[in-house]
Amino acid sequence: MHAVKKTIRTMEDFSAFVGLSRPTVSKYFNDPNSVRKKTRDIIEAAVKQSGFRPNIFAVNLNRRRTNILGIIIPNSTDPFYTALTRRIEGIAEQAGYLAFVLSSDGKPELEERAIETFKSMNVAGSIIAPLGVQSHQEKLLKLGESIPMIYVDSPLDTVSPFVGTNNRQSFQLIVDYLTRSGDAPCYFGMPPVNSNAFERREAYCEAMDSLKLEPRVIEVEQAADWDFEKSAFDATTQILRDGGFPTRTVLCANDRVAFGVIAAAFQAGVKVGRGEDCDLRVAGHDDQPLSRYMCPPLTTVAQNYNEIGRLAAALLFHKLGEHQDSKFELPANERILLNAEIMLRMSA
Amino acid sequence: MHAVKKTIRTMEDFSAFVGLSRPTVSKYFNDPNSVRKKTRDIIEAAVKQSGFRPNIFAVNLNRRRTNILGIIIPNSTDPFYTALTRRIEGIAEQAGYLAFVLSSDGKPELEERAIETFKSMNVAGSIIAPLGVQSHQEKLLKLGESIPMIYVDSPLDTVSPFVGTNNRQSFQLIVDYLTRSGDAPCYFGMPPVNSNAFERREAYCEAMDSLKLEPRVIEVEQAADWDFEKSAFDATTQILRDGGFPTRTVLCANDRVAFGVIAAAFQAGVKVGRGEDCDLRVAGHDDQPLSRYMCPPLTTVAQNYNEIGRLAAALLFHKLGEHQDSKFELPANERILLNAEIMLRMSA
DNA sequence: AATAAATCTTTACGCGCGACAAGTTTTGCA
DNA sequence: TGCAAAACTTGTCGCGCGTAAAGATTTATT
Numbered sequence A, B: 001m002h003a004v005k006k007t008i009r010t011m012e013d014f015s016a017f018v019g020l021s022r023p024t025v026s027k028y029f030n031d032p033n034s035v036r037k038k039t040r041d042i043i044e045a046a047v048k049q050s051g052f053r054p055n056i057f058a059v060n061l062n063r064r065r066t067n068i069l070g071i072i073i074p075n076s077t078d079p080f081y082t083a084l085t086r087r088i089e090g091i092a093e094q095a096g097y098l099a100f101v102l103s104s105d106g107k108p109e110l111e112e113r114a115i116e117t118f119k120s121m122n123v124a125g126s127i128i129a130p131l132g133v134q135s136h137q138e139k140l141l142k143l144g145e146s147i148p149m150i151y152v153d154s155p156l157d158t159v160s161p162f163v164g165t166n167n168r169q170s171f172q173l174i175v176d177y178l179t180r181s182g183d184a185p186c187y188f189g190m191p192p193v194n195s196n197a198f199e200r201r202e203a204y205c206e207a208m209d210s211l212k213l214e215p216r217v218i219e220v221e222q223a224a225d226w227d228f229e230k231s232a233f234d235a236t237t238q239i240l241r242d243g244g245f246p247t248r249t250v251l252c253a254n255d256r257v258a259f260g261v262i263a264a265a266f267q268a269g270v271k272v273g274r275g276e277d278c279d280l281r282v283a284g285h286d287d288q289p290l291s292r293y294m295c296p297p298l299t300t301v302a303q304n305y306n307e308i309g310r311l312a313a314a315l316l317f318h319k320l321g322e323h324q325d326s327k328f329e330l331p332a333n334e335r336i337l338l339n340a341e342i343m344l345r346m347s348a
Numbered sequence C: 001a002a003t004a005a006a007t008c009t010t011t012a013c014g015c016g017c018g019a020c021a022a023g024t025t026t027t028g029c030a
Numbered sequence D: 001t002g003c004a005a006a007a008c009t010t011g012t013c014g015c016g017c018g019t020a021a022a023g024a025t026t027t028a029t030t
Helices: A012-017 A024-030 A037-050 A058-062 A078-093 A109-121 A132-147 A167-181 A195-210 A228-241 A255-268 A303-320 B009-016 B022-029 B037-050 B056-061 B077-095 B109-120 B134-146 B167-181 B195-210 B227-240 B254-265 B306-319
Strands: A068-073 A100-101 A125-128 A150-152 A162-164 A187-190 A249-252 A281-283 A300-302 A335-338 A339-341 B068-073 B098-103 B125-128 B149-152 B161-166 B186-188 B247-253 B282-283 B299-301 B335-338 B340-344
Touching: A012 A024, A012 A037, A024 A037, A058 B056, A058 B109, A068 A078, A068 A109, A078 A100, A078 A303, A100 A109, A109 A132, A109 B056, A109 B134, A125 A303, A132 A150, A150 A303, A162 A303, A167 A195, A167 A249, A167 A281, A167 A300, A187 A195, A187 A255, A228 A255, A228 A335, A249 A255, A255 A281, A281 B254, A303 B299, A339 B077, B009 B022, B009 B037, B022 B037, B068 B077, B068 B186, B077 B098, B077 B306, B098 B109, B134 B149, B149 B306, B161 B306, B167 B195, B167 B247, B167 B282, B167 B299, B167 B340, B186 B195, B186 B227, B186 B254, B195 B335, B227 B254, B247 B254, B306 B335
Parallel strands: A068 A100, A068 A125, A125 A150, A150 A162, A162 A335, A187 A249, A249 A281, B068 B098, B068 B125, B125 B149, B149 B161, B161 B335, B186 B247, B247 B282
Antiparallel strands: A300 A339, B299 B340
C-alpha cells in the first residue's frame, strides 16, 4: 500500500497537493505571515513532506527586484574574503536573499564579467570588494545607478557607500605598540592590488610622523598579483642577503605578506620574535585565521570582518527598503570605517 | 549631437537595435555558430556597444536543462576547497556554464538546503564534496537521479561517480619516505568531518603493515568541526605536556592538522625539522598553499586539485552530453583515484 | 540563369510564477 | 445571530526568452 506520489514539480502541482489555490500558496512563499496560521501550518507540513521549492527562475523573472544579492571579491582563495563572504551569505540567507558570489580573481576583465552577470540576473543589490583599477570605476558606478551597491574592504571612490577598516587607526595602533616596545618599524608593503596598498602605506607614514619618527618604507617591486606570500618571501630573501632590513622591526601591510617575510627569515636563519634572543620582529595586519598558528604566532591587527559583513549587509538592506529588524542596526552614515583591535602575540 | 539611446532591456529591444529578428538573435546566444558569420559579426558588435546580456532567469525558465552548475563544498574557508572550486569555475565558464557555489559549512542541514536550492534552480549538473553524514546520502542520491552529480574529495558511496586522491597511494608514499629517512611515523588524525578521516587512517595503517611495522595511531578526541588547526594545536599541547609523541615523527592526516601540531610544538619549545638538532619531524597531506611558508616548510603530499577539478568537470560534461573537445579528455571510468606527489621540504 | 540549400522573418505558444480583479467562504466581533 | 472584515478561490495576464512552423529572402551549386 504505497502512495502513488506523482512528482510535484510546479507550484500548481504543489497547491493541488496541499489542497489550496495557487495564489494562496504563492502568497505564502512571498511572505509566510500573509496567510492565516492554520493555512501556514498546512503549507509548511506539505513543504516538509514533498520538499517543494518554487522555481527560482520563474520567481525572479517577473519580479521588479529579485531576491538575489551579488557579491564580488577580488580573490577567492584569500581567507579574509572567504570569511567576509561567509558572514554576508549567512545574513543574506536569514533575510530571505540568496547570495551569489563571484571572484574577479584579480583580473579587471573578470570583475567586469561578474558585473555583467549580475546585471543579467537583475540582482537586488551588490556588495563588492573592488579591484583598484581606475578604468572600471565608471562601469561600477554605472551599475550602481540601477542597483544599490555597497563597497567593502577597499573604497571605490570618496563618496560611494563603503564599509571597511580604518587604516589610519589600525596603523596608528600597531605603530604605537611597536615603537613603545622596541625599535620603530619599517614598512613592508603589499602588491598594489587595490587602494589599501596605498592607503596603508600612507597610514604608516602618518603614524610615524605623529610620533616624530622618520618613516622607512622598504622599496620592493611587487607585481599586482595576489600571490602575496611569494613576492614577500622572494623580496625578503633578497633583502636579507643584501644586509638586512633597515630596522629590527618590520611592519607588513598584511598578514600574508608577513607570512612570506617570516618564512624567508626562518630559512635564512634569522630568528623572528620579541624575545631577547631574537633578531627581528615582524607584525602584520588583518589577523588571518592562520596567523595565530604561525611560528612564532603573528602579532597583528584584527580586522573585524564580522562587523564589516554585518554593516555592509545592513546598509544594503536599508537601501533595499527592508524594514530593519532590531538585528540590523543602521549605521549613521554610508562611509563606515571600523576600528581594528591589536592582537599581541609572539612575533613582535 | 548625442544618440538618443533608449535603454535596451530585453532581447526584443536588442534585436530591434541590431536590425534582426528576435529568434535569430536568440539562436545566436544559444550557439553563435548557428548563424551566418556576417550576422554574427553584426550581433557581436551590437553586444559590445550596448552591453546587452539575455536575462538569466528568462533563459533558464523554459529550458529543460539550465546552463548552471551547482557546486557544494563543505567549508568555504579551507584553501583546498576554494582552489578546487576556482578551477572548476574556470572550466565551467569556458564551456558556457555558470558555476554556482554553496558551502555546507560543515552542517548537514546546510548541505541539504544547498541541494534544495540547486533543485529549485534546476541545475544542469552538480559537483559535490560531501559531508560524511550517513542520513544525507539518500537525499543526495535522490537528487542524483534527476541530475548528473559528481563527487569529489570524499566519496559518497562505492558506486557514484567520484574524483579524488588515492589515499592509499599517497600514504604509502609518505610513509615510505618517512620510514626510509628516519623514525617510522605515528599518525595524527583529522576530525571526522568526512570519509577521508577514516580512509586516511586506514591508508596509514596499511602502509605501515606493508612495511612490517606496527601502526601507531594517536588517539585524539576531535569534534567534527572544521577548526582543524585549533583541535590539533590543543591536542598536541596536551600530548607534549604528557610526555610527548610515541615516535619522533608525526604524520598528520592533512596540512591544517600539521599546522596546529607545528605551532604547538614551537610554543612548547620542541624544535620541528629533519635537521640533527631537531626534536620532531612533522609531515602533512594536501599541500595547502601556505604549507611551503611554514616554519619549517612543511613536507607533505600534494593533492592535484587541478586534475581533480578538470576530471570532475570532464565527467560531468560527458554526462551532460557535451561533445568533448580535445581539452576534455574523458577518463576511463567513473571512479577516479589520482596519485599524489610528495613534496619534500624541511619539516620531515 | 536556374534551382536547391541555407538562412532569415513572422507568428505563436508556453515555461512557472507574481500580481491583480472579482467573487465566495470563513472568521471575528458585537 | 448577524454582519463586516479577513482570507480564501477562480480566472487572467504578462515577465523575457526558447522554440517550432511556415513563409520570404539570401547564398551556394550546377
